[in-house]
Amino acid sequence: MACSVPAIGGTRAALAQNWPSQPIRLVVPFAPGGTTDLVARLVAAGLQERLGVSVVVENRAGAGATVGSEMVARAAPDGTTLVMSNIASHGISPSVYRGRIRYDAVTDFTHIALVITNPTxxxxxxxxxxxxxxxxxxxxxxxxxxxxxxxxxxxSNHLMVVRMGQLVGKELNHIPFRGAGPAMQAVIAGQVAMMSDSLPSASSHIRQGSVVPVAMASAERHPSFPDVPTFREQGFDLASDSWFGLSGPAGMPAPIVERLHRETMAFVSAPDIRARFAELGGTPGAMTPAAYTEFIRSEVAQWAPLVQASGATAD
Structure with missing residues (x-):
């Protein structure tokens, strides 16, 4: 008698029905201490409470956030491995690392939710x-x-350095680190004079007075930091927002994606989290998985000519 083989669709349905039944790994493609890491730890705590399983943050830094992102792209699409997708890993690095990156920022991932945006x-x-x-x-x-x-x-902070040098007419010395945390510590210690950073990771250092805020890359002064002038106020037409979201490997079952999106949106909509984001200088995201996917597609297309024009490379 021939053995029956479960249909692939049936296996995926069973997987989705039993999810989550084991811990979830949330990969941060940067070192600890930066905005991506900070947001990921807030998201992990929120999802852990809402899903009832452990959500463990794992830092995998390197190559413009592509090392950790590639690892997730190659993981099983079973909802146990996720990544904090961001403007570097899924917007800019595909152009900066062209020919060396081994994933497609759109098609090799299941994009679940935009979590937060913030200025540089x-x-x-x-x-x-x-x-x-x-x-x-x-x-x-x-x-x-x-x-x-x-x-x-x-x-995006790297490209801000490049663009500022173009406006000044003198190339600035870009000093890349393996994450915002190590970069900020180098500035605080006086090893590097300045830093181009995302506001959430810099906000506590600004409030503590451990660094001097020089300029905000927002259209107007930020309501949480009204004393910090913008680039435009100081004569430089520069504005830049960073973004951070939740993604997983391509091919994740729709019920798992829908559940993750629903729980993430509930988390970022909570009054205490909205207040925390505002304190950090960020704005909660609100996009469906389809909208977030198209947003990333548009970001890749938008940044590609800017990277080429700037001459920015991974070297």
Missing amino acids: VWVANRNSGIRTLADAVARARSASGLDVATSGAGS
Whole structure:
């Protein structure tokens, strides 16, 4: 008698029905201490409470956030391995690392939810003598030049450094780190004069006075930091928002995606989380999985010509 073989669809349906039945791994493609890591830990705590299983954050930094992202792209699409997709890993690095990246930012992932957006802020070491962009420009045009740290090559903060150098007419010295945390510590210690960072990871250091906020890359002054002038106020037409979301490997069962999206949206809509995001300088996201997928597709298309025009590379 021939043995019956379960249909693939039936297996996927059973998988979705029993999910979640084991711990979930949430990969952060940056080192601890940056915005991606900070947001991921908030999301992990919220999902753990709502799903009733452990959600463990795992930092896998490297190559403009592509190392951790590739690992997730190659994982089983069973809902146990997720990634904090972001503007670097899924928007800019596909162009910066063209020919070297081994995943498609759109088709190799199941995009679940946009979690938060926020502007870029430039901060300086307290003893650097830099208080304004005019001070930074003067340093850039000096014999020593201006060193600016970022969380790594391929980030929007990296391209801000490139673009600022173009506007100044003098290339700035980009100093990439393996995450915003190590970069910020280097600025605080005086090893690097300035940093181009996402506001949530810089916000606590600004409030504590451990760094000097120099300029906000937002259209208007940020309501949580009204004393920080914008780039435009200081004569430079620069504005940049970063974004962070939740994604998994391509091919995840629709019921799991729908559940993850529903629980994530419920989490980011909670009054205490909205207040926490506002304190950090971020705005909660609100997109369906389909909308988030199309958003990432548009980001890849938008950044590609800008990366090419800037000459930014992973080297």
